[in-house]
Amino acid sequence: MYKLTIVAGARPNFMKIAPIIHAIQDAKANGKSIDFRLVHTGQHYDKNMSGSFFEQLQIPEPHVNLECSGGTQAEQTAAIMINFEKDLMTNPTDLVLVVGDVTSTMACALVAQKLHTKVAHVEAGIRSNDWTMPEEINRLVTDSITNYFFTTSELANKNLKESGVSENQIFYVGNTMIDTLLKQRPNFISPAIWKTLDLKPKAYIVMTLHRPANVDEESQLKAMIDEIINHTQDLPLVFPVHPRTAKILERLEISHPRLHTVAPLSYLEFNYLVENAKAVITDSGGITEEASVMNVPCMTLRDNTERPETILLGTNELVGTDPKKLKEYLNKLFSGRWKSGKDIPLWDGKTADRIVETLLHINC
Incomplete structure (x- = not known):
């Protein structure tokens, strides 16, 4: 059984991981040997994160909430690392999958690598080039210790290659946030x-x-x-x-x-x-x-x-x-002069399927 630990730290993270969970559940139902454990670090306390929230996204409630809310950047990073290390040692896994750019993403990637567990980063390679943003530091650190990079755009691919990431580690799959949007729009x-x-x-x-x-x-x-x-x-x-x-x-x-x-x-x-x-x-x-x-x-x-x-x-x-x-x-x-949007490549609602197909292929 290929075991994944999926990490989320804030409400937007759950929008990104929901379609991945659905794709894993579908793969498992079709006989694939894959399963997941969902870890909520509790980085952001949100009173709207009730059972109905998970019902709306059609995902199970997290297997554990590490309850690491509050504190300074350093205090929160430390709390997440300490609690996630205990959880990961108790529940070893083949791969830790992190999403986006919150502090939990960086902290859990660090813990995983120090426990010799591979890391996949969903939404890898995006850059604002603004180091005053905590999120930018989180992106840079996470991408410096990631094994598998799932990207939303060609520019993200370019950013990663220019930083020295090997092309065979980069998988241009699209945007899981849009998977959720298109599924939930009705x-x-x-x-x-x-x-x-x-x-x-x-x-x-x-x-x-x-x-x-x-x-x-x-x-x-x-x-x-x-x-x-x-x-x-x-x-x-x-x-x-x-x-x-x-x-x-x-x-x-x-x-x-x-x-x-x-x-x-x-x-x-x-x-x-x-x-x-x-x-x-x-x-x-x-x-x-x-x-x-x-x-x-x-x-x-x-x-x-x-x-x-x-x-x-x-x-x-x-x-x-x-x-x-x-x-x-x-x-x-x-004045009616606003531009219309064009289709953005691979933002088609099928990103999570591509991610899970890739993970299964990697594990072969």
Whole structure:
């Protein structure tokens, strides 16, 4: 039996591993000798991570939650490594599969290699080249000690080759986040705010802001929201906001009749809002992928992106962090000049099948 340990540390990780679990279950049902153990490091505490969350994704609850939330970057990394080492020693495996770029990804890859266990990294090779982002450090460290690299784009392949990774270790498979999006799209559900505000398709804008550079610098946050309000005509602005950011907004006395802050939404509710929005304004990488596939205009409030394919082929534009630049992009949106998305290669809903086929081949 080929045994895999799959690691997830935060809610977006589960969107990425869900289709891989389904593909393993299908392979096993078809007589393949493969099984998995799911480890949740507990890196991000999320009150929405209830049993219904796993039911929506149609995956089993994790075999274990290491409960490593809180603390500084170093404290959390250490806690994950200590707890995962104990778990991996108790439950040895043939391969540890990590996804994305959270601290758990890096920490568990380190533990696995020191216990002489091979590592596969899903979403390998993406780069923002911004070392102020913790995620970029996590990507670089993880990819420096990975055995098998599963990539989402040709640029990721290029990044890995330029860093010295052998071509026979790189597997260009696509994007498992899009596997989940395409599978769950028929199941999207309208959140309460849809009825409360009497929202109409393509007649509101969704906002998300969470990066410290945008939300922790109060003058920056106020300037950004003021620009958004001033140049979005009469459209409602729906802003699912983290409680910490909500406190900053309250302290800054930021309010407007068209600005509607709501608590964080479930995956199915949030993507219902995105699919029906006129546009999305965000500083999230994952949302740019989903918006591009659903052909929704997307503005990214960052100076760099690790997902350039969403700009080259998708509906995303890199606005930057200067609030004054927003006006130009919003004018383009309201004048009907926004670009349409094109198909992004291998973002077709079959990525997880390719990953599991590759893993089975590797194990032959």
